[in-house]
Amino acid sequence: xxxxxxxxxPDALPRTTxxxxxxxxxxxLVSQIAIVVTGGAVRxxxxxxxxxxxxxxxxxxxxxxxxxxxxxxxxxxNRLLTFVLVIIAIAMIVAVLGMRRDRRDLFRLxxxxxxxxPAQAVIGxxxxxxxxxxxVVGLHFIVSMVLVALATLLVxxxxxxxxxxxxxxxxxxxxxLRRLLVTATVLTSVAVLLGVVVTGxxxxxxxxxxxxxxxxxxxxxxxxxxxVYLLVxxxxxxxxxxxxxxxxxKLRKALGMLAVVVVVQGAIGYTQHFLHLPVAxxxxxxxxxxxxxAAAVHAQYTGTTTKPLPGTRARADLRESVA
Numbered sequence: 347x348x349x350x351x352x353x354x355x356p357d358a359l360p361r362t363t364x365x366x367x368x369x370x371x372x373x374x375l376v377s378q379i380a381i382v383v384t385g386g387a388v389r390x391x392x393x394x395x396x397x398x399x400x401x402x403x404x405x406x407x408x409x410x411x412x413x414x415x416x417x418x419x420x421x422x423x424n425r426l427l428t429f430v431l432v433i434i435a436i437a438m439i440v441a442v443l444g445m446r447r448d449r450r451d452l453f454r455l456x457x458x459x460x461x462x463x464p465a466q467a468v469i470g471x472x473x474x475x476x477x478x479x480x481x482v483v484g485l486h487f488i489v490s491m492v493l494v495a496l497a498t499l500l501v502x503x504x505x506x507x508x509x510x511x512x513x514x515x516x517x518x519x520x521x522x523l524r525r526l527l528v529t530a531t532v533l534t535s536v537a538v539l540l541g542v543v544v545t546g547x548x549x550x551x552x553x554x555x556x557x558x559x560x561x562x563x564x565x566x567x568x569x570x571x572x573x574v575y576l577l578v579x580x581x582x583x584x585x586x587x588x589x590x591x592x593x594x595x596k597l598r599k600a601l602g603m604l605a606v607v608v609v610v611q612g613a614i615g616y617t618q619h620f621l622h623l624p625v626a627x628x629x630x631x632x633x634x635x636x637x638x639x640a641a642a643v644h645a646q647y648t649g650t651t652t653k654p655l656p657g658t659r660a661r662a663d664l665r666e667s668v669a
Contacts, residue, residue: 362445362508363452370438371504374459375497377431379636382490384424386632390625394478394552396421400471428467435460438500448508455500462493478556480546487545491538491639498643505656518594519649526584527646530604533577534642538635540570548623567619574612581608584645596655600648604641611638 388394396410396417397403403410403422410418438456446453466489473482503511517524544566546559581604588601611634618627648655 363504367441368504370441371501373434374438375501377434378493378497381427382636383633384427386629388421388424389552390550390629391420392553393417393420400474431463435463451503455496458496478552480559484542484546487542494636494639495643498640502647506653510654513654514652515654517650518597520591523584523587524650526580527649530580531642531646533573534638536573544570578608581605597648600645604645607638607641
């Protein structure tokens with residue numbers, strides 16, 4: 347028995363990047379950042395055990411119950427957002443399925459983002475089962491940062507047509523600037539990792555009875571600040587090199603965006619520390635971490651990729667093969 351409608355689906359799938367594919371890529375990035383923010387809301391409102399079971403909310407109910415109050419609603423709402431991520435991830439895979447041979451980069455990134463969702467669900471379940479162990483909670487955040495980085499790459503690659511993807515050119519950044527961009531991404535990653543350790547030693551545990559990692563909060567905060575100082579210096583030097591070297595306008599914009607995010611994120615971090623970690627600033631700092639990771643990956647990609655930059659003519663950007 348055949349279904350004519352189903353047999354026509356493969357022919358209807360895009361064979362190159364379309365506005366829909368690009369919008370889905372952006373939605374992937376936005377949703378990955380959004381779930382970081384909602385996860386932060388769960389922790390900062392002490393709602394981490396609002397649903398004390400997993401995968402059910404209670405032993406007898408999949409959803410929250412009135413007796414669980416606001417904490418249950420906040421935790422269950424964060425769990426529901428996972429289904430939004432699943433829908434976007436499946437839609438993204440379907441959108442690039444027809445070009446999976448010509449655009450393996452898009453297909454692999456889409457599958458990677460999809461696989462990250464069940465991985466996060468399992469880590470979330472372990473988090474609940476271990477009573478919000480700070481190291482497991484930290485792993486939850488780190489995986490989110492990896493997914494934000496993958497989604498950022500997906501957005502950049504989705505802006506290329508198949509013809510542009512097949513083209514090659516010299517990177518937009520000169521060698522020194524490329525090294526600075528890679529260094530900035532590494533320092534961003536180190537700062538995020540140490541930020542997770544700082545969080546595990548701080549007061550916002552996700553539940554009033556949850557354990558802390560037992561480390562000296564002031565000491566780990568100072569360790570966390572070290573890569574931040576280095577990141578500020580690296581980005582400042584990269585901006586100077588970029589503007590003196592007259593690099594591509596898109597790279598200058600990417601570096602400018604990274605510089606702004608670094609300065610704002612650093613300012614929020616220092617302010618929240620000296621104000622003893624008010625909830626609103628901590629939430630902004632978590633959002634800032636996601637934006638910082640995205641900005642660092644975007645700047646590195648823009649400066650180091652050998653693919654044509656979006657919006658430029660691929661033929662004009664091709665590396666000359668004949669002198």
